[in-house]
Every structure is written in C-alpha cells, then in structure tokens.
Amino acid sequence: MPVEIWLHFILGFMIIGAIAALEIKDVLSAIIAVGIVGLGLSVAFLFLQAPDLALVQFVFEILCMIILIRAFTHRKEHKIDLKSNVVLVAIAVVILSVVFVLGIFAFKELPSFGKPIARIAERYLTKGPQETGSANIVTSIILDYRAYDTLGEITVLFTSILGAFTILRVIGRKQRR
Amino acid sequence: MNEEKGMTIIVKTITRFTVWLIFLYGLYIIIHGHLTPGGGFAGGVIISLSFVHLTLAYGKDFFLKRHKISTLHNIEAGGALAFVIIGILGIAWTGSFLANFISTGKLFTLKSAGVIPLLNIAIGAKAGTALYLVFYYLVTHRSFIQKSESEGEIK
Numbered sequence: 522m523p524v525e526i527w528l529h530f531i532l533g534f535m536i537i538g539a540i541a542a543l544e545i546k547d548v549l550s551a552i553i554a555v556g557i558v559g560l561g562l563s564v565a566f567l568f569l570q571a572p573d574l575a576l577v578q579f580v581f582e583i584l585c586m587i588i589l590i591r592a593f594t595h596r597k598e599h600k601i602d603l604k605s606n607v608v609l610v611a612i613a614v615v616i617l618s619v620v621f622v623l624g625i626f627a628f629k630e631l632p633s634f635g636k637p638i639a640r641i642a643e644r645y646l647t648k649g650p651q652e653t654g655s656a657n658i659v660t661s662i663i664l665d666y667r668a669y670d671t672l673g674e675i676t677v678l679f680t681s682i683l684g685a686f687t688i689l690r691v692i693g694r695k696q697r698r
Numbered sequence: 699m700n701e702e703k704g705m706t707i708i709v710k711t712i713t714r715f716t717v718w719l720i721f722l723y724g725l726y727i728i729i730h731g732h733l734t735p736g737g738g739f740a741g742g743v744i745i746s747l748s749f750v751h752l753t754l755a756y757g758k759d760f761f762l763k764r765h766k767i768s769t770l771h772n773i774e775a776g777g778a779l780a781f782v783i784i785g786i787l788g789i790a791w792t793g794s795f796l797a798n799f800i801s802t803g804k805l806f807t808l809k810s811a812g813v814i815p816l817l818n819i820a821i822g823a824k825a826g827t828a829l830y831l832v833f834y835y836l837v838t839h840r841s842f843i844q845k846s847e848s849e850g851e852i853k
Binding site: 572573575576577580581583584587588591592650652653654655656657659660661663664665668669671672674675676678679681682685686689 | 727731732733734735736737739740743744746747750754771774775777778781782785795796798802803804805806810811812813814817818821824825828829831832833835836837838839
C-alpha cells in the first residue's frame with residue numbers, strides 16, 4: 522500500500538480524536554483523546570521516514586500526558602458543563618468554511634508531495650556528513666548549520682522552568698509567614 | 699519500601715527493574731545523537747521520564763531524600779552555560795559563534811563530529827533536568843493546594 526493511504530487514515534483518526542477531546546465531558550477522557558492526536562502525529566512521522574521527529578514527538582507526548590493527568594485530574598469536579606450557543610456555532614461554521622475554501626486555493630499553489638523546492642536543503646543532504654562529520658544529518662543541521670535555533674530552544678526551556686519555579690514555589694511562601 | 703506513599707508493591711518492584719533501563723536508554727540516545735536518530739532533546743526527555751517514573755511509583759518524597767532539588771537546578775543551569783561556553787570557544791578558535799573547532803574525525807565512529815556530541819550532552823543535561831523540575835513543581839504545588847484547603851486557608 523502506498524504511504525498516502527496510511528497517512529490519510531492516520532490524519533482522519535487524529536481529526537476524530539481532536540473532535541472527541543472537545544466534546545467529551547470527562548476531563549481524563551478528553552486528555553487521553555488529546556494524546557491520540559500526538560501519538561498519531563508520531564506514527565505519521567514514522568511513515569514519512571523521519572525517525573528523529575517521531576522519537577521526539579513520542580516522548581514529549583508521553584511527558585505531556587503525564588503532566589496533564591497529574592495537574593488536571595485532582596479536582597473534585599471532573600465534569601465540564603458545555604452549553605452550545607447557536608450564534609457561536611454558526612460563526613464557527615462560517616469561519617471554518619471560509620478557511621477551507623481559501624485553503625483549497627492555497628494548497629494548489631504548493632509544490633506537490635515529496636518534491637521540495639528549497640535549494641539549501643540539497644547542500645545539507647549532499648555535503649552535510651563531509652562538512653560536519655556527523656552521520657545523522659538531522660543532528661548536523663540542528664547543531665551545526667542551525668545551532669542558533671537550538672540556542673533559542675534552550676533559552677525557551679530555561680525561561681519556562683524559571684517561570685514554573687517562580688509561580689509554583691512552596692518554600693518561599695512558607696518562610697514568609 | 700516501608701513507606702505508605704506511592705503505588706502498590708507490584709508497581710514498586712517492577713519499577714526497580716525498569717527505571718535504570720529507561721535511564722540508560724536516554725544516555726544512549728544522547729551519546730549516539732550524531733550517529734543514530736535522536737539527540738540531546740529526545741534523550742533528555744527520556745531521562746526525565748525515568749525520574750518521573752520513579753516519582754510516580756515511590757511518591758514525591760523518595761527523590762528528595764537522596765537528591766537536593768538545588769542540585770537539579772545547578773545541572774540544568776550548567777547545561778545551558780556549557781552550551782554557551784562551547785559557542786564562545788568557537789569564537790576563540792575559529793572566529794564564529796558555535797563553530798566546530800575540534801576535528802571532525804572519521805564518519806560513523808563515536809568520536810566524530812567535533813563539538814556536536816558535547817553540545818548534545820549539554821542539551822541532554824539541560825532538557826532532562828528542566829522537564830523533571832516542571833513536573834516536580836506541578837506535583838508539589840498540587841499537594842500545597844490540598845493542604846491549604848484542608849486547613850481552611852483558601853485565599
């Protein structure tokens with residue numbers, strides 16, 4: 522079977538999971554339905570032959586699931602009451618249909634599947650192992666050609682842990698009393 | 699093992715067999731980041747997942763008895779600092795930031811690719827401890843809320 526059929530199957534499964542996450546009233550079930558989206562994305566990366574991305578997506582999804590379950594399921598009321606407003610639903614349907622129609626025109630202009638137009642990627646693929654000495658081309662890109670981006674990602678992680686530490690710390694509050 | 703906290707004895711026994719395998723797999727992913735799929739971020743998340751595994755099975759006090767939380771903060775900040783220092787050493791040797799100043803070596807061997815394995819190790823130390831710290835703070839914050847609610851001091 523060609524890979525496109527599998528991709529369509531996985532993407533449809535992810536859309537169903539996302540809709541289920543919105544509609545389910547129970548918080549734990551909604552979190553697990555969100556997990557379907559991330560794990561389906563990981564499988565889609567595997568079918569597209571990108572094991573680096575699949576590995577990162579898989580482990581991050583598991584960590585996010587654990588954090589979400591630990592952080593959001595301790596409250597006593599697990600249920601969320603959703604009242605559907607007719608006007609809001611109508612506005613959402615109109616916006617979605619406009620985006621869908623515009624998206625059809627936009628995707629016609631894109632290059633076809635599997636034929637990249639970026640010329641700089643060719644240099645990475647052909648000369649990457651010789652220039653950086655790294656057998657894994659993804660690593661040679663993110664840590665040699667695009668190392669500034671990785672520095673930015675590290676800064677984001679550093680800032681996030683600083684924010685979590687500042688907001689959620691317990692010791693500081695106890696000492697002040 | 700005698701503590702009441704954490705999960706049942708079945709989970710604790712199996713955790714003792716699995717947690718070091720997960721930790722070693724994370725180290726393998728980090729060290730072989732320039733040869734096989736993966737790298738600093740993926741391996742760091744796997745290492746932090748092994749810590750999370752331990753915390754979930756044995757309760758959150760288990761980890762704190764053996765390691766200070768400030769040690770994790772130091773490792774985390776040290777990883778970020780090591781990344782920047784390697785970048786500045788690139789300026790000193792070759793003139794541009796984060797340049798490869800060690801010889802790239804032979805392809806497909808462990809000692810190859812110059813500074814890329816060092817950067818992978820720095821990122822792995824950073825990501826592994828940072829993501830565990832986020833998890834740890836969320837868990838302790840939850841117990842803090844429950845304690846203040848039971849004492850009737852809701853602000």
